[in-house]
Amino acid sequence: MAWTKYQLFLAGLMLTTGSINTLSAKWADMFSAKGCRGDPEHGFSHPFVQAVGMFLGEFSCLAVFYLVLCHDRRRPEPKVNPGQSFNPLLFFPPAMCDMIATSIMYVALNMTSASSFQMLRGAVIVFTGLLSTAFLGRRLVPSQWLGIFITILGLVIVGLSDFLTGHRDEHKLSEVITGDLLIIMAQIIVSVQMVLEEKFVYKHDVHPLRAVGTEGFFGFLVLSLLLIPMYFIHVGDFSNNPRGVLEDALDAFCQIGHQPLIILALLGNTVSIAFFNFAGISVTKEISATTRMVLDSLRTLVIWVVSLALGWEHFQGLQVLGFLVLLLGTGLYNGLHRPLLARIPCCAGLVSEAEESNPGERERLVNDGMLEGGDES
Template sequence: MDCGNQACTGWALSLQAVGMFLGEFSCLAVFYLLRCRAAGHPDASMTQQQPFNPLLFLPPALCDMTGTSIMYVALNMTSASSFQMLRGAVIIFTGLFSVAFLGRRLVLSQWLGILATIAGLVVVGLADLLSKHDDQHKLSEVITGDLLIIMAQIIVSIQMVLEEKFVYKHNVHPLRAVGTEGLFGFVILSLLLVPMYYIPASSFSGNPRGTLEDALDAFCQIGRQPLIALALLGNISSIAFFNFAGISVTKELSATTRMVLDSLRTVVIWALSLALGWEAFHPLQILGFIILLTGTALYNGLHRPLLACLARGRSPAEEGEHERLLGGSRTPINETS
């Protein structure tokens, strides 16, 4: 059975998504392992879990599955760096949905962060329009891929709002929440591989049979190419480690730190894509990424520590000089005003 590039990317759309959910599902095993270790400590947070219905996390799992599937399709239509940068749109929709459904009030800096993110997305999209396109990524496919990524972020933001509501309302441990979603996603998507094997997809298909998915062909390719199995194993392991590390950073440091570290991932992907020759350099991408990073920083309040450091950096002599330049010595009028 021939294994061309097109066929190899075809099965990746669903099979990699199954692997992703398997990685998330492994977080549930980690949770119960840590819970068993903490059984002798009554005050441990692992043992202080309220009973909850696991089906509460079915809607977030469906959102995760749908958004991930759409993003895997979009990734085949556009560059990896643009894919990663456009995922920053999740801040926009998460902020808006938090206001609408969680009753949260956004401060001025968060609204400015959303506006900056929108501007950054426009610049990144413009860079895709102006960059040269080869036979693999035509302009129409790039535009479609970019729009699909943004559409997927709407679904992902719904998932994040639902997760936040359920995790805080029912005091569910994050590892348990991620693992429960992974269980639902793994079971549902594995079952969907059966009808996908028979649904025709014409030119949209990436396998020799022309169907939406060919799991048997995928396993055949894995058997013939051990590197594919290694890549899938790496995908499963990285997803599990990524979720566990992200939760740990959020718990021990802050969600803001996690967002900053996640932004560094975009830089690494973009640099590797350039180094390996997978895409051409475009200055607008740098500008777009800087604007996106600024929007993320404003939304997560990173400007506050910076302003506080600048305020503390002034010496008393500088403060006195600044006061004299503004108005000289204080007068009774100054003191009463």
């Protein structure tokens, strides 16, 4: 069935904004500018300020939700289901997981390439699958276990490519390895977030935009307040800012004043995360969850190609192999092979059996990919 113009628009919007989200964050990291108090020119290394901007983008989804709801209520027959009433504090634990994971990933993005950053985020499949089995009692089908093992292989290949060629890029080899490990660590926290959301949040039938916005509100509020003590916590050279503190928000604003293009990169990150969440939810609703997964994988390719074109990183053949292996693992875990097998008479029964053993699998996949942050941040 051919896609409508609106469906094509949504697919393009999701692919574009998802790519801009990572590229704009990396672009901000590449600027250098003078700071406060006559500090010499130095790199813009403010991951927690960037994370605050990301949560502001998620928070804006709450405004979009209420605008959509108000517009829908003016119709003779409202179509939007606002969901049942719920305690917003249900979202606080997963929001804190999102905050920690996103902050760690923005620290890591300053140490490694944008393409490796995006590819290594595929590790969330491994930890989500294992935690879902341990704490939610879910039984994974053989193809999902195979997908997990292939994903691990892909992660090893991408990490190996960074290890072998790290000296060719602007980052030191030790920084690249540390950044890659931090990204993997962050995916463990993201998987905890997903398990918490599924166990305590999704059963309340909360509208996705409202869920994204509520988590964005908690993340924005808490992390904004944490910027105050971070200003006084000394961490030495790890911070890469003149005062050697965990986060110097004042230095970030001073650098923005000296180099206005930084605010453009930060706004790109904030706006793109809001539109990406909206487009992702709409793609799932208007087309399918499978299409959303494919588009999410394609944005990794877009980020890699754009980074090469801009000269941000060098071509690595081993990284291409890692990307293809990760793509295969993701496809197997998410069941993208099932429509193909269903067309083969001898395999159709196996597909039906797999779906019966996981009755809510497609809905779970939608939920697993609902929030971008600790997931597209």
